[in-house]
Amino acid sequence: MIKEYKNTAVKPEPKGFPWKQVVGLFLSLALTFLALWVALGLSLPVPITLTVIVGLAIIQALIQLFMFMHFTEGTDPSHQMMGIAFGLFVAFAMVAGTLWIMAFML
Amino acid sequence: MAASSLSDSDKRKNMPLEYTTEEGDLRIVGFWIFMASDLVLFSTLFATYLILQGSIGNGPSAKDLFEIGPVMAETIVLLVSSFTCGLGTLELRRHNTKGLIFWFVVTLILGLIFLGLEINEFYVYSVQEGAPIHLSAFLSGFYILLGTHGAHVTLGIFWVICIVIQLAQRGVTPVTARKAFMAGLYWHFLDVVWIFIYTAVYLTGMVI
Known part of the structure; x- marks a missing residue:
């Protein structure tokens, strides 16, 4: 069994307007429409x-x-950063490499 | 990291609830590794689609088939759902179970609207426009890439429903906090994949 307990040691995030999330939403929407226009x-x-x-x-x-x-975030965020960086590298190699090789075939 | 004199367990005491146990902390790192592998899965489907994009045989081309209206509707619904999911994570950090459940339910509703729009789009293309999956290599690549994303969204909807039920039963504990946080990460990840579908499939298809 996993032990569950209420933890009160952690300070909750302050109340207030969620600026970060709202700015993120508007930037995303702006970039989406900018790409559409381009x-x-x-x-x-x-x-x-x-x-x-x-x-x-x-x-x-x-x-x-x-x-x-x-x-x-995390006790050691370099772990997830390395994981994601490697995933991005493989994804880039897959897409760019496929397009590059197939450019000689088609 | 070597620069810090604090041990990991000391650091955890001052972190958000989902990181306070070693198990939660490790599982979140593990979930990032899963997302990296899922990224690779999608990259293979993107590579396949981009190669087959021009192989239309007797079927319609991307330019003939795609309409911008429904695509923009899907994109905006998914972007806003990523935002509401982010607000859910914020309420989680405030240990506000009701706020968290409220924003997760809003996210679920937007996710269902997105799925409905996508299913309708597939229906219009494959039945009304007469362009089913087996007609050309372009269409096979298109339906498999978008279908894989849609399957991920469907799975995410079932997952978030389960987490909402657990939150209603148990409230915010280190275990439910970790689950809610990971489901939020997954939802944002699906939005990132959609951004690339929007760009590499729809916009590119209408430009080339």
Whole structure:
């Protein structure tokens, strides 16, 4: 059995308006609509459009990671940071490597 | 880390409730490792989709098929649900069980709306537009990538329902706090994956 108990040693977060979450929401919405405008509103060359919208997506992912996901918390956050960094490396190698290799095949 | 003279158990005493036990602390790290592996799973599906995007055979292309209206509705619903889930985690940190349950229920409702919109989108494409999964390689890649994300959201909805029930029964304890925190991380993670689907599938499909 897992022992459950009420812990009163931890200080609760202060009351007040959740600024961090609201700012995160508005930044996410702004970046989403900015990407939409860049893709469909502007008629930039396709490679530039793709670079810009992927850049905006990465910024938005970082907003989620740092403003909502408490990425830097824990007794030793370097553990999860190494895990996520390795996951990102493998994901990047998978997508970029596949596109690169298949560019010679198609 | 070596720079700190405090032991891990001393540090835990001053941390939010979900980290106060060694088990909770380790399980949260383990959950980050799971999310890293899930990221790799999605990267393989993204790579497959991007390669097959142009292989449309006799079926419609991405440009013919996609409509921006329903896509924006799904995106905004999921972004707002990530926000309400973040408010839930904030109430968890305030040890406010009622506030936490309220925001988790709002998140669940938004998650169900998102799923309904996605199922409707699949129905419109595969039945009304006559573009089912087996018609072309592009469509296979599309339905499998989005379907995997939708399956994750469905699982997340069942998971959060279970956690809401436990919170109602037990209140915020170190164990339920850890579960609620991890479910919140999972929900934000699904939003991150959707951001890349929105960009790499929908916007890219309408540009190229």
